[in-house]
Each structure stands twice: as C-alpha cells, then as structure tokens.
Amino acid sequence: MKRPNILFIMADQMAAPVLPIHDAASPIKMPHLARLAEEAVVFDAAYCNSPLCAPSRFVLVSGQLPSKIGAYDNAADLAADVPTYAHYLRRLGYRTALSGKMHFCGPDQLHGYEERLTSDIYPADYGWAVNWDAPDVRLSWYHNMSSVLQAGPCVRSNQLDFDEEVVFKAQQYLFDHVRSGSDQPFCLTVSMTHPHDPYTIPEEFWNLYRDEEIPLPSLVIDQAEQDPHSQRILKVIDLWDKPLPEQKIKDARRAYFGACSYIDANIGKLLKTLKDCNLADDTIIVFSGDHGDMLGERGLWYKMHWFEMSARVPLLVHAPSRFAARRVSQCVSTLDLLPTLVELVGGAVDADLALDGRSLVPHLEGRQGHDEVLGEYMAEGSNSPLMMIRRGDWKFIYSEQDPLMLFNLREDPQERDNLAESSAHSAVLADFLNQAQARWDMPAIHQATLSSQRRRRLVAEALTHGKLKSWDHQPMVDASQQYMRNHIDLDDLERRARYPQV
Known part of the structure; x- marks a missing residue:
C-alpha cells in the first residue's frame, strides 16, 4: 500500500488565541484555513515548547526538549546526530524537502531533508548567542520597537521576498513531483516567515481591515506591576519607560492581521496546487x-514568555478520509509532531533513542490522548531557566530565581490572577512544584546553558577574523537541466514538462 504524502505548512509567530479558527469573534480573515479546519482535527490547546524561533523549531523537528538537544537560543546549533522527522521519513522511503525557514544554526543545514529549496531568512552562525554572564547588557541585535513604530503598509519587504520564493519553490516542487510520474511519497515542509514582525504588509492585505475594527490589547499591565521576567523582556525589547502611541499599536496589529491573511492566501495557493496536481x-x-x-x-510584544499569546500555536491535521473532523481540547505541543508523523505513515520510532514527544494519533482517532505540555526557556530576557507545565486547566511557570506563577486557564483565560500566592491553591502549587523539581535539574541546566553560551561566543568572535566560511544554506540549481537545452530532445522535453501530459 502506498504511503500518503505529507504537506506540512508552517507560519512564524502566529498567535493561536486571535485566529478565527480558535476565536469566533476574531476579525482576522483566513477563509482558506477556515475551510481546511472544517474538515480537520483542530487542536485548541497546542503549544510550542520554547517561545522563540530556533529552540521551538529544533524541538518540533526532533521531538526532544530544548535542554536535551542544546536548543538554548537563536544561535544554538542542532547536532547532526539528532534524529528528526525528516530522518525517520526518509528512512521509510520518503522524499523529504524543506522550502523556507527552519533557523538551523551551524554547519549542518539539512538535518534529514534531502533537499532545501531555498536558503533561510535568518543567519546560520552563532552571532545571536545570549549572554547570561552580562544579564543587564542589552545586545545590539535584540528586538526593539522599530517594528511597531514603523508599522504600516508597504510595497515590498525582505520577508515578502522570502515568502514569495518559499511558496513558488514549493509549488514548483509539487509540479515536478507529479510530472515525474514517481510513486515515491514526499514530505514537503513549507515554512513561511509571516506574520513575524516587522509589522508591514502590502495594501492589498492592509486594506482588508479598517482601523476602527482593530481591537486594542484587552489587558495592559503597568511595567512596575509586571512579573520579573516580563520586566526583563520590556528592557530587552527597549520598551522600558517608553510608552507606545495608541495609533502605532493599532497599526502594528492591523499589519499583523493582514500578514495572517497573506499567509492564508499562500495556503490557498498550495491547496490549489495540490488539487490541480x-x-x-x-x-x-x-x-x-x-x-x-x-x-x-x-x-508585551513579540514572544519570549509562557503567556498564551506567546506560547499557544495553531495546529491542525487534515486527513478527512482517515479522521473525522473534531476539536481536541487536551494540551498538546509541537514536540509531539515527530512521533505523530512517523505513526501516520505506518512507521515506528526507535525505542532505544531519546524522545520526549508523544503521538497525537489517539487524539486524531477520537480516543483518549495525553493532556500535558512541558516547556523550557533559556533565551533573551532570561537569566536562568524558565520552565512551564501545562496540564488540564492549569499552567505552572517555574524558575528558581523568579516568583512561581500558577494560572487556572478555564476560569482565567487571560492569566490575570496568579494563584501561586493563594492559600486555597497551595496544594495544587505544591504538587506542580514537586513535579518540576523532580523533572528538572535546574542547576545542571543552568550550567550547561552558560557553558554553551561561552563556547559559542568565543567561536563566533574567532570566526570574524580571517576568511569567512558561511554556514548559510546555498540552494544549488543546475541551469543546464532547466527549460530548453540542446542536449534534451525538444519534443520530449515539452511533453514531460506539460501537466497533464497529452
């Protein structure tokens, strides 16, 4: 029996709580995603396992928590011997391809993908390493508020250049696959960079929204009342003591909504290509x-914390011939994708290899699945590991240096009321604390993070001297095999290039 193809579409920095597939009152227009969700299994409590680009993606591809694989920050490299879903599927006979962003750092830029159709939008070196040895120094490459203060429509941007290439190359991959007549299944990952800041998008998508229908943030907390990690983030993003104009907040959110609609339009292109082929x-x-x-x-802006807007992600699986459409309320995470993909295609994960993720197939089939997410954060704004456990109605945020945080998300979805100081919830807090202390060796993780930062800072500084050898992925195209060439019979070429063939 032929194994199914897989099209894995990723968006960057897309907050699940504001999306129309999760919030019926959302003003964001995403008709293609909505139609897909109508026939899919939609996870309403899906999370990342580290709220920052590279650590989250390394966890997603490997099914292992950040501290297990050294995924500390946006300049950490993923070791080449860490198995990914691409390795597993490739071993099962799949063509594995990546079009777009995965934020791999270091010399291995493939990690099991047979092909990368584009370069990455972000650098592959160690230049963005965090420095816990100087926690009060604001590094030059940190986020700042220019993305908000310059928010508005544009004709073109760096990110538009990237995503246009990502989608074009992905469509071309699908056309080439069907024209080849191959029975080999594919797993194509299409990873776009929108709606990640900067908050700017062409007028076509900006004008989908009117200024008066853009809601302002529903909860704003004075900086003096913020928890210590939030206060550090405000300083990291250069927002401390710098209130933002209300109109710029609206402009940023309007551009973000437009960027979500842009992602939706690209989803539509990919779905049409699948259908046409x-x-x-x-x-x-x-x-x-x-x-x-x-x-x-x-x-707050951007990510870097465990609050819902930062940590919750959209997640759906569309296979209507296999799984009836349903909503899943249990807490799951992108950590679970590797074992899920392997099981979906009839494979099995290696029982002798480390794996933290758990398959979502029971959820897809309507059976009892797990209801727990673990998270680890050791990047910008932190000065020690900041961990999270999400289970049932509860979210517990754990640090050895910051006050504990406990929220009941069923009763308090906006996380207004930290119950860690509530005597009525002392037993719940104690249980979570005992679990966290049993699960994580915080001093060891702290020291491993520091050691990694120090090594990478030295290497990064050294490699600025002498001849530069870039680690950035260079997608190679053999132009001698494209279009019309005299070593290829013209009639045969035209026949093979046309779909459907006549």
Missing part, C-alpha cells in the same frame, strides 16, 4: 506555527 486525496496536510506574538497584550 491530483494530489489532494492522498496527501495529509498539517498546519502549525513555531510560537505566538503578545501583540501588546499585558504591555
């Missing part, structure tokens, strides 16, 4: 993200 019926579609965006909620 007669691939739709035997292709499993997965849609997810790497983390969210605070978008001004609680007075």
Whole structure:
C-alpha cells in the first residue's frame, strides 16, 4: 500500500488565541484555513515548547526538549546526530524537502531533508548567542520597537521576498513531483516567515481591515506591576519607560492581521496546487506555527514568555478520509509532531533513542490522548531557566530565581490572577512544584546553558577574523537541466514538462 504524502505548512509567530479558527469573534480573515479546519482535527490547546524561533523549531523537528538537544537560543546549533522527522521519513522511503525557514544554526543545514529549496531568512552562525554572564547588557541585535513604530503598509519587504520564493519553490516542487510520474511519497515542509514582525504588509492585505475594527490589547499591565521576567523582556525589547502611541499599536496589529491573511492566501495557493496536481486525496496536510506574538497584550510584544499569546500555536491535521473532523481540547505541543508523523505513515520510532514527544494519533482517532505540555526557556530576557507545565486547566511557570506563577486557564483565560500566592491553591502549587523539581535539574541546566553560551561566543568572535566560511544554506540549481537545452530532445522535453501530459 502506498504511503500518503505529507504537506506540512508552517507560519512564524502566529498567535493561536486571535485566529478565527480558535476565536469566533476574531476579525482576522483566513477563509482558506477556515475551510481546511472544517474538515480537520483542530487542536485548541497546542503549544510550542520554547517561545522563540530556533529552540521551538529544533524541538518540533526532533521531538526532544530544548535542554536535551542544546536548543538554548537563536544561535544554538542542532547536532547532526539528532534524529528528526525528516530522518525517520526518509528512512521509510520518503522524499523529504524543506522550502523556507527552519533557523538551523551551524554547519549542518539539512538535518534529514534531502533537499532545501531555498536558503533561510535568518543567519546560520552563532552571532545571536545570549549572554547570561552580562544579564543587564542589552545586545545590539535584540528586538526593539522599530517594528511597531514603523508599522504600516508597504510595497515590498525582505520577508515578502522570502515568502514569495518559499511558496513558488514549493509549488514548483509539487509540479515536478507529479510530472515525474514517481510513486515515491514526499514530505514537503513549507515554512513561511509571516506574520513575524516587522509589522508591514502590502495594501492589498492592509486594506482588508479598517482601523476602527482593530481591537486594542484587552489587558495592559503597568511595567512596575509586571512579573520579573516580563520586566526583563520590556528592557530587552527597549520598551522600558517608553510608552507606545495608541495609533502605532493599532497599526502594528492591523499589519499583523493582514500578514495572517497573506499567509492564508499562500495556503490557498498550495491547496490549489495540490488539487490541480491530483494530489489532494492522498496527501495529509498539517498546519502549525513555531510560537505566538503578545501583540501588546499585558504591555508585551513579540514572544519570549509562557503567556498564551506567546506560547499557544495553531495546529491542525487534515486527513478527512482517515479522521473525522473534531476539536481536541487536551494540551498538546509541537514536540509531539515527530512521533505523530512517523505513526501516520505506518512507521515506528526507535525505542532505544531519546524522545520526549508523544503521538497525537489517539487524539486524531477520537480516543483518549495525553493532556500535558512541558516547556523550557533559556533565551533573551532570561537569566536562568524558565520552565512551564501545562496540564488540564492549569499552567505552572517555574524558575528558581523568579516568583512561581500558577494560572487556572478555564476560569482565567487571560492569566490575570496568579494563584501561586493563594492559600486555597497551595496544594495544587505544591504538587506542580514537586513535579518540576523532580523533572528538572535546574542547576545542571543552568550550567550547561552558560557553558554553551561561552563556547559559542568565543567561536563566533574567532570566526570574524580571517576568511569567512558561511554556514548559510546555498540552494544549488543546475541551469543546464532547466527549460530548453540542446542536449534534451525538444519534443520530449515539452511533453514531460506539460501537466497533464497529452
């Protein structure tokens, strides 16, 4: 029996709580995603396992928590011997390809993908390493508020250049696959960089929204009342003692909404290509993200914290011939995708290899699945590991240096009331604390993070001297095999290039 194809579509920094597939009152227009969700299994409590681009993605591809694989920050490299879903699927006979962003750092830029159709939008070196040895120094490459202060429509941007290439190359991959006549299944990952800041988008998408329908943040907390990690983030993003104009907040959110609609338009292109190539019926579609965006909620922007807007991601699996459409309320995470993809295609993970993720197939089949997410954060804004446990109604945020945080998300979805100081919830808090202390060796993780930062800072500084050898992925195209060439019979070329063939 032929194994199904997989099309895995990723968005960057897309906050699940504001999306129309999760919030019926959302003003964001995403009709293609909505139609996909109507036939899919949609996870309403899906999370990333580290609210920052590279750590989250390394966890997603490997099914292991950040501290297990050294995924500390946006300049950490993923060791070449860490198995990814691409390795597993490739071993099962799949063509594995990546079009777009995965934020790999270091000399291995493939990690099991047979092909990378584009370069990455972000650098592959160690230049963005965090420095816990100087926690009060604001590094030059940190986020700042220019993305908000310069928010508005544009004609072109760096990120538009990237995503246009990502989608074009992905469509071309699908056309080439069907024209080849190959029976080999594919797993194509299409990873776009929108709606990640900067908050700017062409007028076509900006004008989908009117200024008066853009809601301002529903919860704003004075900086003096913020928890210590939020206060550090405000300083990291250069927002401390710098209130933002209300109109710029609206402009940023309007551009973000437009960027979500732009992602939706690209989803539509990919779905149409699947249909046009007669691939739709035997292709499993997965849609997810790497983390969210605070978008001004609680007075915060970007990500880097465990609050819902930052940590919750969209996640759906579309395979209507196999799984009835349903909503899943249990807490799951992108950590679970590797074992899920392997099981979906009839494979099995290696029982002798480390794996933290758990398959989502029981959830897809309507059976009892797990209801727990673990998270680890050791990047910008932190000065020690900041861990999270999400289970049932509860979210517990654990640090050895910051006050504990406990929220009941069923009763308090906006996380207004930290119950860690509530005597009525002392037993719940004690249980979570005992679990966290048993699970994590915080001093060891702290020291491993520091050691990694120090090594990478030295290496990064050394490699600025002498001849530069870039680690950035260079997608190679053999132009001698493209279009019309005299060593290829013209009639044969035209016949093979046309789909459907005549």
